Each structure stands twice: as C-alpha cells, then as structure tokens.
Amino acid sequence: SEEKSLNFIEEIVENDLNSGKYETLVTRFPPEPNGYLHIGHAKAICLNFGLTQKYGGYTNLRFDDTNPVTEKTEYVNSQQEDIRWLGFNWKNELYASDYFDELYGFAVKLIEKGLAYVDESSADEIAALKGTPTEPGQDSPYRNRSIEENLDIFTKMKNGEFADGAYILRAKIDMASPNMLMRDPIIYRIKHAEHHRTGNKWCIYPMYDFAHGQSDSIENITHSICTLEYVSHRELYDWFIEKLEIFPSKQYEFARLNLTSTVMSKRKLLQLVNENLVNGWDDPRMPTISGLRRRGFTPKSVREFCERIGIAKRENLIELSLLEFCIREDLNKTANRVMAVLDPIKLVITNYEKGTEDLIGENNPEAEDGGGTRVIPFSNELWIEREDFMEVPAKKWFRLAPGAMVRLKFAYIVKCEDFVKDENGNVTEIHCTYIPESKSGNDTSGINVKGTIHWVSAPHAKTAEIRLYDRLFTSETPDAEEGDFKDYLNPESLTVLPNVYIEPALADADLDGRYQFIRKGYFCLDRDSTADKLVFNRTVTLKDTFKK
C-alpha cells in the first residue's frame, strides 16, 4: 500500500527522535473542563494520541482547570468518557490544579529574580498604559516595587487579605515589545471562588499563560500541540520556561477544525444548552462527541474523518458532508438492512390466501462476513410508503400505480389492481394481486420489474418514533454572520415522526446496533427508548442531500 506522507508535526517529531533531542515522545491533551468535548477536540485528541501510538512514548490527559468559575466535575467525567469512546487511553490523568502549589512557587521565584511585580492599577489603567501594536506601552507606577514588598503583598493576596481585583501579579518583561502579550502580562489574579477540586484552598489563580507551559514542563511534555490562536503566546511560553529554568517543552501550532453549518466553541454550545435551543449536550444535532455518539456515529468514522482532514498550518473550513461521508462509508459495511415505513399507507393483497409466511432476508450484502439472514413475516396486509404510489404516474415511474407492477423487497412481485379513497380524496388503501411464482430467490415468473419497494407486514409490525435531523444552522458559517449566531438556527433541524411501522426483528434493537432502513437512511436506537416505545435517530441519509 502507498505510504502516507507525513504531516508537518510528524516531521518535527521524527526529526527530534532521530536527532536524539528526545528519547521518549510525550504529548498531552489538555481540555478545560468547562463543557463537553466537540468534533474539534476530536481532531486534537486524534493528533496527540495518534503521535504516541505511531512513535511510542505516551500521552497524558491533563485537565486545564485553572478557572474555578466555569469548571465542573460533570465535564471532567464526560470528557473522559468521550476520549475513551474515541478509542484512546491516556497514561496519566492529571489536573493543572494539582500544580497550584508548584505554580505559586514559580511565581515567587520570578518575584525573587526581579521578574514579576504586584500591580494595584485598575483594569482601565492597565489597558491605558498597554500601548497599541504600533506604539510602545508605558511602565506601571508599581513596576519598580522592591522584591520584599512584592513578596509581602503576594503572600497577603494568597492569604485572602484582599478583595477580587485589588491586586494582580504581572511578569516584568518589556512594555515596548512588539508582541502585546509580552508587555508585562498578568500571571495571577485574585478570585474568591470555589474550585471543583481544590475547594476554597486558593483565592488566587494563575492565568492560562502562566499555567499551561509550566504544566507541560512539569510533565516533561516534549511536543505541546495547540491551535493557531496561540502562535503569539509561544514567545511568552518560552520566556517563562527559560527564566524558571525548567524542562524545555516546545509549543507547536496547527489549524483548528472549522466545520460548515455549526459552531464549535464550548461557550456557544453551552448557550444552546442553557437556553434550551437543543435538548442537552448530547442532542444528536450537536457537534459534540456525545451528540455524534447519540446520533449513531461510530468512533471509527470520527477517527477516519480526522485522518482525512489532515493537519494544516493555515485556517480552513471543512464541509459537514465530509463527516457524513465517513459515517456512511462505515455503516454501509456494518449496518443490517431492515425495513421501516415512515409514511404508511395500507396495501392489501387480494389473492394471497396463505395467511402469513416467514420470508428470509439477507442482513447485509456489503458485509465482509456475508451478514447472515433473518426471518421477515409476510401477510396479505402490508404497510408501504405513501410516496411509492401514484394515482397518475409520472414519466419513468417504476413504482406502484394503477395497473403497474413492482417487487416487494425480499418477497413477491405485486400488481396494483385498484385503490380506495376517503371522502377528502386521499388514497387510503391499495389493492394488489401477487404473482406466486415470483418469490425472491426463487423467481420462475419470467416477469421483469424495474422498481423494488420496502414494506412491513401490518399484523406483525411494531411501532416506533423516528427522529430525523437536518443541519443545526441555516448559515454555512453562523460564527461569521452579522448579529447573534443563534439567529441562524435551523427551525427545521428536528422532525419527529411519532408513529412509524418497523419490522418485528427491530424490537430487539439495542443501543449499539446500527441499521440501514432500506431506502431511508442509517438509524440507531436512541436512549429515550423504553420497553413500550422505541425511538430511532437517523444518523445520516443514504446519499448526500445537502444543497450547495
């Protein structure tokens, strides 16, 4: 098979391992536990874990939990479940909050080296002195406080002697740096808030830039991979590591995943959940990993998607239809073909006198192991799709119409002899005769028909609710539109069919099962199902129906 070319991060890793710069590759996936993971995170997970699967070494799971206000243990648990579901195992489960003592020590070390100072300017005052990208900033009046005074106030900050916002700790770098992030960035702030793990032990918390790189370094992470927004943070990342004289982790940036017709920020997804615009984080319309799982995506299809989109250095926008393509490809090989009638109309076979009979249906002609067979009950009263009958047939119509013949999948050829209408002119019943010699697999009738339709035997049918999904947003780029992204929600993203007829074998469906409802798409059982009421989600249609 053809050798896949390396992505640019694999190239860097190979060079570093070959040159002996590192003996063991160590990566990490560092989610903030402030929401459920989404398909963008899946890309970062596949990248970080994929590297150590390929090159050896290991990957840590580190919760980047330095902001007590937004973080919750519920999110920690869901994030772990989602990573495992994707098929990855971390070496160590770690928390940035476990490093709060060490990070505090790093801050003290910087103060002692004359490289950090306490500032009591207001946020506005700090902003006013910050300068602009083209103009240097100015020093804070507190920049040259003595080391002793800095240590004293910082200790008091830690001890809870001040209110939120009274003081901050800043790195003392360069107020004229062309990189705004190097203009004495804030590294600690006072926040009297309970933390999901450390409770009320701390009332000062490190900023992202002061926590992330040092956490990488504490864990001996060799390649710290993040998205392009952090390019300008790299200089600061390196500065802290150099001044603190700690393990030299290196940061590398790649293009985040952007997907059409969706939003992908935990903050925005949380709004959809909180405002009940979707039914929770795992709503099958959500781009969350839990939403995709509930929708019927397989881990393999998500990994395949991440593989196909690749790792780039420039921002790009991926079509949602590519994600759908990946699940369709997977399910085509694994999903059993079954029959369900979504919009039923009765078909009566007037010359069928056997009562009922058991037919044999092939489960999946595309399956590698042949897929096996199952029993499908047949009788003289069937449900078929309303759309498979036309009173006045269109040109090239190969399905049912007065006088026309069609094959019933797995069963017989039938001929439409008559139909019944109600007082409103709606067709309520179709009357057919069947050709006894035309049984599938044993057809000696010599009749050729062009159309095959699916059906369910009426006396044997079970009922189910079916949920059909469309894109969550009407705009391809809801983030880029004018106004609020929520103004572009698709009001027709969910269609519920409360009473669909399914073949009886589906009564045994379980949550892991994947089914192709013949001609209708791929479906899976929803966790809302009960013994009395089955609920199925449509994972994806059989063909790409998106309009460009």
Ligand code: ATP
């Ligand atoms: P969000 O805004 O969705 O919360 P985030 O980057 O703040 O995103 P984190 O929990 O900090 O979320 O992300 C954990 C890891 O996942 C980070 O390394 C981040 O770079 C990566 N990541 C997040 N979103 C994407 C994305 N859309 N594409 C690729 N990687 C992503």
Ligand code: MG
């Ligand atoms: Mg983050």
Ligand code: MG
């Ligand atoms: Mg975030």
